[in-house]
Amino acid sequence: MNLSIKLFNSLNLQLKTKRFLNIGISMACSRYEYVKDYERDDSILPNVWIVIRVDGKGFHKFSKVHDFEKPNDEKALNLMNNAAQTVMEEFRDIILSYGQSDEYSFVFRKETNVFNRRSSKLLSYVTSLFTSSYVMNWPNWMGDMKLQYPPCFDGRVVLYPSDQNLRDYLSWRQADVHINNLYNTAFWNLVLKAGLTNQQAEAELRGTFSADKNELLFSRFGINYNDLPAMFRKGTILLRKKVVVNKDNAKRQLIVPIHEDLIREKFWKTHSELLGKYKPGEYDNDERPNGDKLPELISRQIANIKLDDKES
Numbered sequence: 146m147n148l149s150i151k152l153f154n155s156l157n158l159q160l161k162t163k164r165f166l167n168i169g170i171s172m173a174c175s176r177y178e179y180v181k182d183y184e185r186d187d188s189i190l191p192n193v194w195i196v197i198r199v200d201g202k203g204f205h206k207f208s209k210v211h212d213f214e215k216p217n218d219e220k221a222l223n224l225m226n227n228a229a230q231t232v233m234e235e236f237r238d239i240i241l242s243y244g245q246s247d248e249y250s251f252v253f254r255k256e257t258n259v260f261n262r263r264s265s266k267l268l269s270y271v272t273s274l275f276t277s278s279y280v281m282n283w284p285n286w287m288g289d290m291k292l293q294y295p296p297c298f299d300g301r302v303v304l305y306p307s308d309q310n311l312r313d314y315l316s317w318r319q320a321d322v323h324i325n326n327l328y329n330t331a332f333w334n335l336v337l338k339a340g341l342t343n344q345q346a347e348a349e350l351r352g353t354f355s356a357d358k359n360e361l362l363f364s365r366f367g368i369n370y371n372d373l374p375a376m377f378r379k380g381t382i383l384l385r386k387k388v389v390v391n392k393d394n395a396k397r398q399l400i401v402p403i404h405e406d407l408i409r410e411k412f413w414k415t416h417s418e419l420l421g422k423y424k425p426g427e428y429d430n431d432e433r434p435n436g437d438k439l440p441e442l443i444s445r446q447i448a449n450i451k452l453d454d455k456e457s
């Protein structure tokens with residue numbers, strides 16, 4: 146009897162202590178909880194195009210340290226494409242990605258509700274996934290070249306209210322690659338083939354127009370600029386496309402790299418699913434209208450799948 150009273154008293158005391166502690170903790174919690182109000186709601190307004198652009202930090206140095214080919218390193222560019230593909234696989238609401246040099250832009254469909262459109266969530270997920278995929282896939286593309294230090298990418302969210310704004314944004318990025326690539330191609334030919342110093346090459350190109358650089362490339366190095374790989378001249382556009390896989394004629398939706406001119410109207414007509422008509426889920430089951438031309442340049446490494454060369 147005595148024993149059970151003792152046991153009861155001890156249990157009672159334990160319960161009281163626990164309750165006291167719980168009250169103490171919850172009081173402390175409520176005392177601190179106000180700090181949650183410092184977290185601001187950063188959800189993005191509805192009905193605008195959300196673009197996230199990532200850009201390598203200090204890639205001028207990074208490309209030197211890792212001995213990137215000049216002016217374009219195909220492997221490094223494909224590593225970027227690979228990282229972007231990973232991001233697109235994770236975020237089904239990205240309808241188009243555009244990459245050049247050390248940057249990639251991701252376009253989310255206007256109606257996306259991913260993470261309740263919370264800006265910092267979206268930005269940090271995209272940027273960190275891109276970076277981790279870049280690092281993880283490094284050995285698959287860069288051969289014996291070891292990663293010397295951890296690369297990092299900055300990221301920003303930009304909102305575009307109209308389709309025209311979005312097209313102008315992408316045109317701006319593609320015009321950028323054209324200007325830079327033409328200059329860099331001329332510059333590095335002068336340095337690597339004609340033996341000029343960096344300063345001499347810079348002086349020679351100062352004040353020149355596109356036509357002058359085209360002419361210089363052709364007359365001095367026999368290079369027709371337009372014959373250079375489209376990836377270097379146009380950057381890479383990743384789209385979700387239905388393609389015919391293998392010999393069994395199975396049609397699958399894949400993320401496909403293309404290197405078309407997106408400044409022209411033709412691009413938006415050919416890929417008319419991108420603007421306006423796109424509805425979630427709808428395109429997944431649709432056949433492509435009019436048997437549009439499948440882009441020829443499907444990277445087998447990126448798609449990691451054997452592709453038939455038939456159009457979808």
Ligand SMILES: Nc1nc2c(ncn2[C@@H]2O[C@H](COP(=O)(O)OP(=O)(O)OP(=O)(O)O)[C@@H](O)[C@H]2O)c(=O)[nH]1
Nearest residue numbers: 201202203204205208213214215216217218246247
């Ligand atoms: N050799 C070589 N260099 C490249 C290639 N792609 C990118 N780069 C380098 O990466 C740089 C990217 O330019 P920016 O993003 O403007 O410059 P950044 O050095 O990364 O500086 P921040 O972005 O401001 O941190 C280029 O200027 C090149 O030096 C490539 O394929 N080959």
Ligand SMILES: [Mg+2]
Nearest residue numbers: 200201202204
């Ligand atoms: Mg950069």
Ligand SMILES: [Mg+2]
Nearest residue numbers: 200246247248
């Ligand atoms: Mg850049």
